[in-house]
Amino acid sequence: MADTVVRTRKQPSAAGPPRSVGRLPRAAVHHPWWFALPAIAVFAGFFLVPNLLNFYYPFTDWSSYHADIAFTGLDNFRTIADDGSLLRAIRTTLVYALLAALFQNGFGLVLALLLEDDSRFNRFFRAVFFLPVLISALATGYVFQALLDQDGAVNSVLGTDIPWLGSTTWTLVIVTLIHGWKWMGLAMLIYLAGLKGIPGDMLEAARIDGAGPWRTFWSVRWPMLAPAVTFNVTTALIGSMNTFDIVQATTGGGPAASTEVFNIYMFRIFGQGLYAQASAMSLVLFLVVVAVAIPLVVGLRRREQLL
Amino acid sequence: MTPVWRYGRPALVLLLAGLAVGVPLWLVAVTSAKPQAEAIKPNLDLPRHWQPAANYADALGEGEMLRGFLNSLLVVVPSVVLVLILGAGAAWVFARRKSRLVSAAYALCISGLLLPPAVITIVMELRQLGLAGTRPGMIAVYTGMYLSTSIFFMTGFIRAIPTELEEAARMDGATPSRIFWRIVLPLLRPVIATATIMVMLYAWSDVFYAFFVLGGGDRATLPLNLYQVASAQLYLNNWHLVFAYVVVMSLPMVAVFLVGQRKIVSGITSGAVK
Numbered sequence: 001m002a003d004t005v006v007r008t009r010k011q012p013s014a015a016g017p018p019r020s021v022g023r024l025p026r027a028a029v030h031h032p033w034w035f036a037l038p039a040i041a042v043f044a045g046f047f048l049v050p051n052l053l054n055f056y057y058p059f060t061d062w063s064s065y066h067a068d069i070a071f072t073g074l075d076n077f078r079t080i081a082d083d084g085s086l087l088r089a090i091r092t093t094l095v096y097a098l099l100a101a102l103f104q105n106g107f108g109l110v111l112a113l114l115l116e117d118d119s120r121f122n123r124f125f126r127a128v129f130f131l132p133v134l135i136s137a138l139a140t141g142y143v144f145q146a147l148l149d150q151d152g153a154v155n156s157v158l159g160t161d162i163p164w165l166g167s168t169t170w171t172l173v174i175v176t177l178i179h180g181w182k183w184m185g186l187a188m189l190i191y192l193a194g195l196k197g198i199p200g201d202m203l204e205a206a207r208i209d210g211a212g213p214w215r216t217f218w219s220v221r222w223p224m225l226a227p228a229v230t231f232n233v234t235t236a237l238i239g240s241m242n243t244f245d246i247v248q249a250t251t252g253g254g255p256a257a258s259t260e261v262f263n264i265y266m267f268r269i270f271g272q273g274l275y276a277q278a279s280a281m282s283l284v285l286f287l288v289v290v291a292v293a294i295p296l297v298v299g300l301r302r303r304e305q306l307l
Numbered sequence: 308m309t310p311v312w313r314y315g316r317p318a319l320v321l322l323l324a325g326l327a328v329g330v331p332l333w334l335v336a337v338t339s340a341k342p343q344a345e346a347i348k349p350n351l352d353l354p355r356h357w358q359p360a361a362n363y364a365d366a367l368g369e370g371e372m373l374r375g376f377l378n379s380l381l382v383v384v385p386s387v388v389l390v391l392i393l394g395a396g397a398a399w400v401f402a403r404r405k406s407r408l409v410s411a412a413y414a415l416c417i418s419g420l421l422l423p424p425a426v427i428t429i430v431m432e433l434r435q436l437g438l439a440g441t442r443p444g445m446i447a448v449y450t451g452m453y454l455s456t457s458i459f460f461m462t463g464f465i466r467a468i469p470t471e472l473e474e475a476a477r478m479d480g481a482t483p484s485r486i487f488w489r490i491v492l493p494l495l496r497p498v499i500a501t502a503t504i505m506v507m508l509y510a511w512s513d514v515f516y517a518f519f520v521l522g523g524g525d526r527a528t529l530p531l532n533l534y535q536v537a538s539a540q541l542y543l544n545n546w547h548l549v550f551a552y553v554v555v556m557s558l559p560m561v562a563v564f565l566v567g568q569r570k571i572v573s574g575i576t577s578g579a580v581k
Contacts, residue, residue, distance in 0.1 A: 027403070027404045027405075027406075029483070030403070030473075030477065030483060031399060031400050031403040031404050031483065032400075032483055033400060035396035035397065035399055035400050035483070035487060036396060036397040036399075036400040036401065036412065038393045038396065038397075039393035039394055039396060039397035039416065039454055039458065040397065040412060040415075040416060042389070042393060042447065042450050042451050042454060043415075043416055043419065043451055043454045043455070045447070045451065046429065046432075046447045046448055046450065046451030046452075047419050047422075047424060047451040047452060047454075047455075048415070049432060050424065050425040050426075050428040050429040050431075050432055051422065051424070051425045051428075053425065053428035053431060053432060054425035054427070054428045057427070057428055057431060062431070111323075114316060114319065114320055114323075115320065121317060121320075122320075125320050125324055127568070128324050128328050129324065129327075129328060130564070131328055131332070131561070132328065132331075133508070134508070134557060134560040134561050134564050135512075135553070135557045135560070136511070136512025136514075136530055136533075136556055136557065136560075137512060138512065138514050138530050138533060138534060139512070139533065139552075139553040139556060139557060142533075142537055142549050142550075142553060143331045143334065143335055143550075143553065144331070146334060146338065146349035146546055146549075146550075147330075147331065147334060147349070149349065151347075151348045151349075152348070152349050152350075153330075153334055153349050153350045153351050156348065156350040156351075157350070157351060181327065189572060234421075238421050241423070242423050244514075244515040245512070245514055245515065245530075248514075248534075249537070263426075263515060266426065266427060267515070267518065270427060270430075270519065275427060275430075275431070278427045279425075279427040279428055282423075282425050282426065282427045282428070283425075285423055286422065286423055286425065289421065289422060289423050290421075290422070293421045293422075297421075
């Protein structure tokens with residue numbers, strides 16, 4: 001192969017570089033497909049194929065109770081719709097994703113603005129606020145369970161007796177706050193990068209024009225942060241729809257299934273051996289993510305281009 | 308800058324760091340050093356009786372922490388290596404070639420950034436392949452899941468590298484493999500650092516996929532062990548052991564971060580915000 005490539009050099013390059021070497025197109029010689037094939041094979045085999053299978057198994061009676069798998073049509077979907085778990089999981093997951101994205105980005109942006117200047121003090125505290133990102137979500141969940149338990153540390157400090165994780169309305173919000181806490185460091189880093197990317201003369205110009213800190217923020221810095229916002233909001237929304245560990249560790253889906261997001265449901269039902277039913281929920285999660293992700297990415301990209 | 312803000316800002320940072328990060332970490336540290344009787348109701352008090360050594364030894368013994376640690380290493384390290392090498396090869400082709408087919412393959416390969424893995428049918432497929440409950444099965448699942456991240460970061464990075472370097476090597480008669488190993492991979496070092504930490508971060512702490520693929524048993528990874536220790540908690544109230552576990556599980560990630568901090572930060576940011 002070396003020898004064919006060397007020949008490119010000898011061809012006259014009057015009309016630009018040669019497009020082919022021998023009979024092969026140039027690209028096929030210089031960047032052959034077989035460098036990409038192993039990755040494509042693994043990705044297809046262990047990501048795409050399971051996702052395709054996920055369009056078949058929800059329509060069967062696959063479970064741990066019988067050996068054969070038979071086609072049963074919409075039975076599984078009817079079951080999860082009738083017992084209320086389908087709508088509840090959709091609602092809970094969407095609320096979770098929305099609040100988690102809000103908190104994660106809110107905390108991240110505030111931290112980035114507080115720690116913007118490159119001093120030694122700020123660099124140290126950026127690392128401190130990044131620590132929760134490094135601690136596993138499961139561990140995070142247990143830490144907050146110990147903090148928020150009725151017998152836990154927060155109540156013992158405040159001298160109160162509040163069941164923080166026992167409310168069917170507010171516990172979901174608290175769990176999303178914990179999610180925001182765990183990931184705020186990552187959002188902070190990306191906002192910091194966005195803030196650094198704003199040209200200094202632009203801020204200078206705003207200052208000369210007499211803009212105060214608030215005006216500069218809303219008219220210059222916030223719009224210039226658009227790419228960071230796009231990235232952060234998208235990853236936070238989509239990522240938190242796939243949440244599991246924090247919820248499992250703090251509430252296990254309770255109280256009264258009020259925090260039962262898709263993955264908690266799948267985990268529980270799979271444990272009961274109802275594989276096809278869990279797979280049906282997994283297909284719904286897939287469809288919900290696609291339905292949220294496509295308009296979100298398209299919309300945020302368009303917003304970036306407008307600015 | 309007003310003087311109020313000059314002193315107010317660091318004070319606010321200190322307060323936030325103390326409340327938001329300090330308190331939870333303090334709770335972990337003191338509880339992991341308490342005897343069980345003191346740890347039943349977790350609080351922020353210093354242990355009246357210090358016994359960190361006994362707790363960590365207990366976690367090692369009862370929680371089979373060492374085995375979990377080894378199991379975690381045995382699936383996470385190969386997954387990271389595969390994600391990096393396979394991802395770099397694919398990213399090189401995707402960044403340098405231009406055709407409809409290439410764009411389609413690229414789009415497909417990074418679809419994993421958004422789409423959720425179909426965890427239930429992964430189990431089905433692994434059973435049919437005879438990989439259910441095995442480390443190769445777990446490695447395949449992690450690699451498939453996190454390839455998108457590395458391909459996305461690396462493709463963007465390679466596009467920014469001038470092609471002249473590769474051309475010069477080609478003039479000297481280097482084959483594509485040689486160019487890939489000797490030129491492209493070394494140039495990718497900063498983004499490799501980022502991809503490593505991202506994949507390690509996810510795979511090291513994953514309990515969801517490990518539960519479906521590996522289950523409990525001999526091959527359980529650290530987070531699965533932690534889950535089991537904490538689930539037994541209902542009957543035993545083992546907060547002291549749970550938090551000893553949390554410390555041991557978190558330290559490797561903190562160490563990796565401290566070693567690679569500079570590169571990680573620059574890599575994450577240059578990949579995400581361009």
